[in-house]
Amino acid sequence: MANAAKKVRATFLIYGNGLSLSDIKAKTGLKSSEISMALCHLRKMGDLERDQVPNIGRGRKNVWIYTYKGQE
Numbered sequence: 652m653a654n655a656a657k658k659v660r661a662t663f664l665i666y667g668n669g670l671s672l673s674d675i676k677a678k679t680g681l682k683s684s685e686i687s688m689a690l691c692h693l694r695k696m697g698d699l700e701r702d703q704v705p706n707i708g709r710g711r712k713n714v715w716i717y718t719y720k721g722q723e
Contacts (some may be wrong), residue, residue, distance in 0.1 A: 655681055655685040655686065655688065655689040656689040656692050657680075657685060657692060658679045658681060658689070659675060659679065659689040659690065659693065660693065660698070660719070660721070662675055662678050662679055663717075663719035664719070666678060668717075668718040668719055669716055669717075669718065670716070670717055671714050671715065671716055671717070672686055672690070672714070672715065672723065673719075675690075675717075690717060693719075693721070695704075696721075697721075698719060698720060698721030699717055699718070699719055699720070699721070700717070700718045700720060701715045701716065701717050701718070702715070702716050703715055703716075703719070704716050
């Protein structure tokens with residue numbers, strides 16, 4: 652899980668903020684469960700915020716968009 656958190660943090664530093672879980676999955680190649688645990692860990696540490704927005708594509712009506720606010 653620590654490796655997943657590092658990859659997710661690096662993804663935010665490279666690609667910027669406003670990423671959804673599917674965006675992170677496409678950029679890192681991690682499983683959805685690994686990304687979810689990493690996002691939960693980063694939120695508990697206070698490095699990440701999330702906002703719910705309407706989904707543009709098919710599927711769920713709303714999705715979470717994550718914003719990294721940590722320092723590195």
